[in-house]
Amino acid sequence: MPGLHINNVSKSFGAVQVLRDIELSIGKGEFLVLLGESGCGKSTLLRLISGLELEHEGAIRIAGRDVTHLDPKDRDIAMVFQSYALYPHMSVFDNIAFGMRIRKTGRDAIKAEVDRVAAILKLDQHLDRKPGQLSGGQRQRVAIGRAMVRHPALFLFDEPLSNLDAKLRAEMRTEFKRIHKVLGATIAYVTHDQIEAMTLADKIVLLNGGRIEQLGTPDQLYSQPDTLFAARFIGTPEINALRVRVEPAAGGYAARASGRVLPLPASVARRPITAPREAILGVRPEFLTIGATEAGIVTSGHVVELCEPMGSETSVELSFSDQSLRLRVPGLHHLETGGEQSITWDFSNAHLFDTDTGAHL
Ligand SMILES: Nc1ncnc2c1ncn2[C@@H]1O[C@H](COP(=O)(O)OP(=O)(O)OP(=O)(O)O)[C@@H](O)[C@H]1O
Ligand SMILES: [Mg+2]
Numbered sequence: 001m002p003g004l005h006i007n008n009v010s011k012s013f014g015a016v017q018v019l020r021d022i023e024l025s026i027g028k029g030e031f032l033v034l035l036g037e038s039g040c041g042k043s044t045l046l047r048l049i050s051g052l053e054l055e056h057e058g059a060i061r062i063a064g065r066d067v068t069h070l071d072p073k074d075r076d077i078a079m080v081f082q083s084y085a086l087y088p089h090m091s092v093f094d095n096i097a098f099g100m101r102i103r104k105t106g107r108d109a110i111k112a113e114v115d116r117v118a119a120i121l122k123l124d125q126h127l128d129r130k131p132g133q134l135s136g137g138q139r140q141r142v143a144i145g146r147a148m149v150r151h152p153a154l155f156l157f158d159e160p161l162s163n164l165d166a167k168l169r170a171e172m173r174t175e176f177k178r179i180h181k182v183l184g185a186t187i188a189y190v191t192h193d194q195i196e197a198m199t200l201a202d203k204i205v206l207l208n209g210g211r212i213e214q215l216g217t218p219d220q221l222y223s224q225p226d227t228l229f230a231a232r233f234i235g236t237p238e239i240n241a242l243r244v245r246v247e248p249a250a251g252g253y254a255a256r257a258s259g260r261v262l263p264l265p266a267s268v269a270r271r272p273i274t275a276p277r278e279a280i281l282g283v284r285p286e287f288l289t290i291g292a293t294e295a296g297i298v299t300s301g302h303v304v305e306l307c308e309p310m311g312s313e314t315s316v317e318l319s320f321s322d323q324s325l326r327l328r329v330p331g332l333h334h335l336e337t338g339g340e341q342s343i344t345w346d347f348s349n350a351h352l353f354d355t356d357t358g359a360h361l
Helices: 042-050 092-102 107-120 134-150 168-183 193-202 218-223 227-235
Strands: 002-013 014-029 030-036 059-064 077-080 154-158 187-191 203-208 211-216 242-247 252-257 260-265 277-283 289-292 297-309 312-318 325-329 340-345 351-353
Touching: 002 042, 002 242, 014 042, 014 203, 014 211, 014 351, 030 042, 030 252, 042 059, 042 077, 042 154, 042 187, 042 340, 077 134, 077 340, 092 107, 092 134, 092 203, 107 168, 134 168, 168 193, 168 218, 187 193, 203 227, 211 227, 227 242, 227 277, 242 325, 252 277, 260 297, 289 325
Parallel strands: 030 187, 030 203, 077 154, 154 187
Antiparallel strands: 002 014, 002 059, 203 211, 242 252, 242 277, 252 260, 277 351, 289 340, 297 312, 297 340, 312 325
16 A cells, blocks of 8 residues: 655746655655755645645646645644744643644543643653743654644654754664554655664665765665765764775675775675776775784774774774775774874775765766
């Protein structure tokens, strides 16, 4: 059963095209995350789905129904924006019940529905309070509660956690995951936070300048990036992108960089590379370890440029001739800046990209 289908949608504001040939679909009950940097068109796409913006090319279907020319109120959607407005003089109960009162829902039905939603959102102890007496996260949940009492075919969220502090964000992320499971709701959710995208999404659509850069599961974006842009967008610290010269070699390829030779498995390229060429070698920081270990390729003589112990892991920057390497090492380490270290490389999830286009080779 289809949840949302966006068919060849493009959008321009005057002469400026902000969305180009967007084609994607998710099933009923799936959690779609629209991810990308500021200005890439996430909110615009969400506004097109909602019907707040009616002028565009292409078609939009929600739960199998063509809604392209329908007003927001006829699309069977519920929206929560980054800047949600609660009624300050109304209690939490009345804020959540507001829409149902407008629709003249009966008193008992309203009470049952608010109680149900409040229990899921852990607001049941706060129903008599005014928004001013709530924490930021609790207010956020009231806004979500107002959307939930609607039982829409599709929920739309635009950066709903962006004005919360780090701890609350993490809590609400977990909450969202739980709510999605409990309700089995179809959700389109905008964020520029890749961790939110990775943890919440069934499917991520990564936008870049109004185009789909990659559409896939979180695992696919992490392990099988189609482009260097996608590889860089997912993962912290960012994937290492080393300028290398590759040539075919026994068992795969040899990558030369600044006098060093790294043996790469054939899996680093999607199509065989038959002649020597320049490329970008992408290796995630968590696939490098400090020191020589038995499995993997070892290189030595890397100067420590930066060491940032963060508790459960340590982020280290090392020299790689004239380039730099970022490592993420489990545990607490204090490596002396300027000292030399060896590295073990795991190339099992490494990638080669075209130097000019960034496309996966
Ligand atoms: N009403 C409008 N008129 C003209 N240009 C607009 C309008 N709305 C958005 N834009 C432009 O369209 C592009 C996409 O904007 P959009 O708000 O969708 O980005 P976004 O991905 O949501 O960014 P952010 O992460 O900063 O919220 C931007 O360049 C923006 O300036
Ligand atoms: Mg936006």
